[in-house]
Amino acid sequence: DAGVIQSPRHEVTxxxxxxxxxxxxxxxxxxxxxxxQTMMRGLELLIYFNNNVPIDDSGMPEDxxxxxxxxxxxxxxxxxxxxxxxxxxxxxASSKLQGSQHFGDGTRLSIL
Amino acid sequence: KQEVTQIPAALSVPEGENLVLNCxxxxxxIYNLQWFRQDPGKGLTSLLLIQSSQREQTSGRLNASLDKSxxxxxxxxxxxxxxxxxxxxxxxxxxTSGSRLTFGEGTQLTVNP
Numbered sequence: 001d002a003g004v005i006q007s008p009r010h011e012v013t014x015x016x017x018x019x020x021x022x023x024x025x026x027x028x029x030x031x032x033x034x035x036x037q038t039m040m041r042g043l044e045l046l047i048y049f050n051n052n053v054p055i056d057d058s059g060m061p062e063d064x065x066x067x068x069x070x071x072x073x074x075x076x077x078x079x080x081x082x083x084x085x086x087x088x089x090x091x092x093a094s095s096k097l098q099g100s101q102h103f104g105d106g107t108r109l110s111i112l
Numbered sequence: 113k114q115e116v117t118q119i120p121a122a123l124s125v126p127e128g129e130n131l132v133l134n135c136x137x138x139x140x141x142i143y144n145l146q147w148f149r150q151d152p153g154k155g156l157t158s159l160l161l162i163q164s165s166q167r168e169q170t171s172g173r174l175n176a177s178l179d180k181s182x183x184x185x186x187x188x189x190x191x192x193x194x195x196x197x198x199x200x201x202x203x204x205x206x207x208t209s210g211s212r213l214t215f216g217e218g219t220q221l222t223v224n225p
C-alpha cells in the first residue's frame with residue numbers, strides 16, 4: 001500500500017513568494033490533516049478535513065495560510081506571501097474517521 | 113487547554129534493556145491516545161492507538177497502557193534494540209472529535225549496541 005505522499009520534499013524560496021505544498025492521502029481514508037513541526041513549538045495541527053470538508057482550522061496561524069481539498073485524493077496547503085518565520089517541516093497525515101493517523105515524510109520549507 | 117508532557121526528554125540505554133516512556137495529560141476527557149515514533153528526517157509512524165475505554169494495547173515488544181482518570185500513559189519497550197532508537201511521541205485525541213490530536217514534545221531514545 002502506498003502511504004501518504006507529499007511533495008515537494010524540500011522547498012527553498014524567497015520571502016514574499018507563494019508556496020504550495022501538496023498531499024495525496026491513503027486511498028480509503030476519510031480524514032486529512034496538515035501539521036507544522038518546529039523546534040520551538042513542536043508539532044502543531046493547522047487544519048483537518050473530514051470527507052473533504054474543513055472541520056477545524058483554528059490552528060492556521062494567519063490569513064496568509066489556506067488549505068483546500070478539492071477531492072478525496074488531493075489536498076494543498078498554500079502560503080501567500082511567505083515569511084521567514086514560516087520555515088518548518090510541514091506534514092500531511094490521513095486516517096479513517098477517528099482511526100490512527102498515518103503521516104507522510106513531510107516537506108522541509110525554508111523561507112529566505 | 114490540553115497539555116501533554118513526556119518524561120524523560122531523552123534516554124540512553126544499553127541494548128537488551130527493558131524501558132518505560134511516560135506521558136501525562138492535563139484534561140482526562142480524551143477520546144483516544146496514540147503513540148508514534150519519528151526517525152530523523154522522516155514523518156511519524158503510528159505504533160499503538162488506545163481508545164479511551166481501553167486500558168492497554170500490545171504490538172510485538174511494545175505495550176502501551178492508559179490510565180485516563182489520572183491522566184497518564186506509559187509505553188513499555190521490551191528487550192530494546194539499536195533499531196528502536198528514535199523520538200517517541202505521545203498524542204491525545206480530544207473527546208467527541210478524536211481527530212484533533214495534541215502532541216507531547218517527545219522522548220529521544222538511544223539504544224546503544
